[in-house]
Amino acid sequence: MDLGVEPVRRINSRGGCAPHLSLQFDSHLFSIDTSRSPKACIQPDAYLITHAHSDHFGKSAMLSERAIASVETARALEIRYEREYRGRTFRVGESIMVGDVSVKTHRTGHTIGSAAFSWETEAGARVLVTGDVKDYSALPRCDYLVSEANYGDPYDPSCIFEDDLAGFFEALESGASFGAYAFGKAQRAVALMRAMGYHDEIGMDAQSLVLTRELMKDAAGPLTEVNGSKTNVVTPWNLPQVRCKSKYFLTGRRDTSYPTIRLSDHLDFRGLMKMIEHSSPQEVLAYHPAGERASLLAHHLQQCGLETMSLDLIEKFFR
Ligand SMILES: [Zn+2]
Known part of the structure; x- marks a missing residue:
């Protein structure tokens, strides 16, 4: 037909x-x-x-x-x-x-x-x-x-995956910071952190901060600049300047210098x-x-x- x-x-x-x-x-x-x-x-x-x-x-x-x-x-x-x-x-x-x-x-x-x-x-x-x-x-x-x-x-085996929510929760509890692209992944990370009961400030780079504040409004909770809090969500290229012992890149990619946690938008x-x-x-x-x-x-x-x-x-x- x-x-x-x-x-x-x-x-x-x-x-x-x-x-x-x-x-x-x-x-x-x-x-x-x-x-x-x-x-x-x-x-x-x-x-x-x-x-x-x-x-x-x-x-x-x-x-x-x-x-x-x-x-x-x-x-x-x-x-x-x-x-x-x-x-x-x-x-x-x-x-x-x-x-x-x-x-x-x-x-x-x-x-x-x-x-x-x-x-x-x-x-x-x-x-x-x-x-x-x-x-x-x-x-x-x-x-x-x-x-x-x-x-x-x-x-392609990499097309079959599950989000590693347990790994993300564990890293969050241990006081880690996270690398995430400024639009999309950063807001997903913030939403998950709030859903997992994290209510303190989250440090963010300028672009991630503007996007997250404007797009999530009150649901984003308290946000501050990079290193303004022990837990940060910043773009991968801002990750080196984060003063935090454990850092993870939130991605499905495997070609990164940081350890990764699988959180996909797809x-x-x-x-x-x-x-x-x-x-x-x-x-x-x-x-x-x-x-x-x-x-x-x-x-x-x-x-x-x-x-x-x-x-x-x-x-x-x-x-
Ligand atoms: Zn897309």
Whole structure:
């Protein structure tokens, strides 16, 4: 059955593809996590920005009046890139109109303000775009799924993992400090520390401090500058200046000079499979990140009998 939704990619001025994709349906064109089209080119009805990580290109799309992002994503983009967000905003969980299409938004637990988008075509096909996902429980069922594939390689053992919450708790109790990227991981660390009963001040570098204060508000609890407290959460490159005996880098990576504690902002491979089962689509497009992981996830889903493609197989382009 043809769902009437067609993925298309924009060719940029250098002749390459703009990041990610757009979806064409009825008389509409929605762009997803991509950079802005130059003024003279075809403009989409909307630039949907799922969250403020740089590989989702809000830095460029935020300058368009057609940008759509959550209040927190818009604010995070402004803080990170020191420019004004020009688009429209929503609260995650609310709907927002794009022309005559009602676009629903759903929590994904990836970063503060991260959102998935869903809508229905005139013929009633339900489309869902995930962005990056940590928690799929708020996602709706759909017919056409545009899915992330960050840990989508079924053959790579590093795509199967669990967060080391016990290790994090132990390190916190022992008075350790933590390295975490300023947007996303730092707020996850602070939220976990508060949930684990740590109520004292947390020392943070300037960028992490601004982002955490503005995005978490009161939920962040008391924060101070680096070394203002025995426990710190700072970016990995600020970790050397932290005066603390034990330091851990909160990451899934293994190529670091500090000992690591596994805390991921993502679903692992098993989580992705459960998310797809949960949303029960007829057709899937693995859209992020570009490259091998998306292709391998698409291949795996094909073998499971689900009609699936990846970004590299899109054959329709526009300028
Ligand atoms: Zn992300």
